[in-house]
Amino acid sequence: MTFTRFLKGAALAIMIGVSSVAMVASAGFAQTVDAPMPPAAKPDPNAPVAEPEEEIINLLDREPEPLFSDILAPYAPATAATHGVSNGLRQGALYLMAKLTQDSTPLDDGLIWRIYSETTNSDGRLELVATSEGGDAEFRLDPGTYLIHTAYGFAQATNRIVIGKEVLSKMVTLNAGGIKFNASLKDGDNINHEPISFDVYGMTFDARGERDKIASNVKPGSIIRLSANTYHVVSRYGDVNAVVRADIQVLPGKLTEATVLHKAADITLKLVNERGGEAIANTTWSVLSPGGDIVVEATGAFPDFVLAAGEYEAIARNNGRTYLQKFEVSSGDDNEVEVVTTTSELASQQGTSSN
Template identity: 75%
Template sequence: MLEEGSTPFAAAAKRLARNVVCATMMVFPVAISTSASVSAQTAEAPMPPRVKPDPNAPSAAGSDQIINLLDREPEPLFSDVEMPYTAPSRSLTTGLSDGLDQGALYLMAKLTRDSKPLDDGLIWRIYSEATNANGRLELIATSMGGDAEFRLDPGAYLVHTAYGYAQSTNRVVIGKDVQSKMLTLNAGGIKFGAAMKDGNGIDETQVTFDVYGMTFDERGERNKIVGDITPGSIVRLNADTYHVVSRYGDVNAVVRADIQVLPGKLTEATILHKAADITLKLVNERGGEAIANTTWSVLSAGGHVVVEATGAFPDFVLAEGEYEALARNNGKTYLHNFEVAPGQDREVEVVTAVSELETQETSNSN
């Protein structure tokens, strides 16, 4: 879990987060809960990448001087450590049998160079380095929790480690001896929140977040890391900068922000929306009953269709701005201009009475 007061470093966080007017960020060295379910993340074991770091790379030498967060040199992610005095708290190796001709691999992981080893929330997967007949890497063994111990036949393997959505893959060569490895994840987390720009309350049940990488593929699209995150959720990620998209409702209330994750830290990101919940009604007179079987179109100030619906009480969350409502009923079309102000949820009535329509036209012409 994230340690309070730990000294962070960021090998991957080479870009400072760009503050935008729609998001506020606060970084606190507080603990991330490890009780969240990981079933959605573990439904299908991910394929490890082709890049294989050198398992024999020496650990970086320690230093007592104060080093700038972005200038500090990273230590190797996968390094040898002395065998602990006590055996692992549990051995969760699956599908393997003990044998005198096998080697032992003991694995531990921590968030940063200076933090303590994690005791929960880790998922270890051991893959064969060679592909099978289907061209895929074979999953040899798995373990969940904190530290892990595996008994493996001599050979080369790929070790995939996941802590939430923070992941790392490393290569290890096993003989008939005992090896102990420490993985430094360089990971942190984001806690998501949402609020209205003017301070009014927001219906958090209609707010979701999606997290994307910063780079684009050949089609000009970002890689989606995780989606449909609800306010208050904590997502563990590798230390880096991420593009976060927050949606309020299902129409056009969308806010984007670039947010930086620091190793060993929890970033609290509150996305500020400027929108309101609007209910449309077609009535014969002001305050009258809504007319059923009405078809609706909401147009932007530029005349583009924003959303369409059918019913007596269509309800939308719309971004701040000016709109025109078109109501069609019994072969007739009725128009009404309205404005959306942040946080001001309300009903918008479209009146069929001729006197009301003439009043609207006179008001619009002035």
């Protein structure tokens, strides 16, 4: 029986009871009174005035008092109590729903609910009482104070609630949105198939001057859910120096599509005896910036790197000899850089003798 039906039934019972009393009184009056009643005595004007009786409040006409500021639709348990009458009297029922914004519809999937007791255990940690995944959730809990943790991707909210032996319902507004990540080169084409990843950081710094990392190694085309805020996003193309940073704002209830423009290319190095010749194995490589800083090092016949656009110098070492080759990287122009032993060795020897 729902709460509304219970109240209607109670009202009907009250009305029937009053009618029955009235009928009995009328019957009694007809049996015991044979003559008209004498007129009542004239009231004394000097008698003290009696205090008016307290007005009777009809509970059926009162507006229900909200349990929370964000009221849900009427709640009814999905199933009847399965733990017996004593359990139903001992525990309260908590029904939870969540939505992205005040104006959006409730979420029906992707939610993780965690209920913690407000008191800590012997280890000083909050005790996890119950969990649920999916959309809305229903919990049966002993009376007490609890913390409700709601997670939708990386968007989170924590609320405190006091539960008795009644039925409570609560809507959690996450105030969240999302970001969809993409990356492109100079021609504007997305490069989802390339080794590109995204890391998401908060905007504040800790005591060590580092940002709080929220999500890491997010792949292009992925959508992550975040609380509405501004985030620092770092996109890496390869593992060397092709890095782009940007601050991106997430709006509540909105999906922000963030496309990062990379200026870089994939470069393969080869040490050969002549142009177009076979690569020489067992070669050690160093790639330097124009200022002489080491950008990346590797060993092998065909080292392959993604490098940011700019000028570089390749140093190849093989069989005790060193060979040099300057080259340039243009955005989106994947290329193979050959270091030829004859010309490079002669230039190296001339540079050494001049010193």
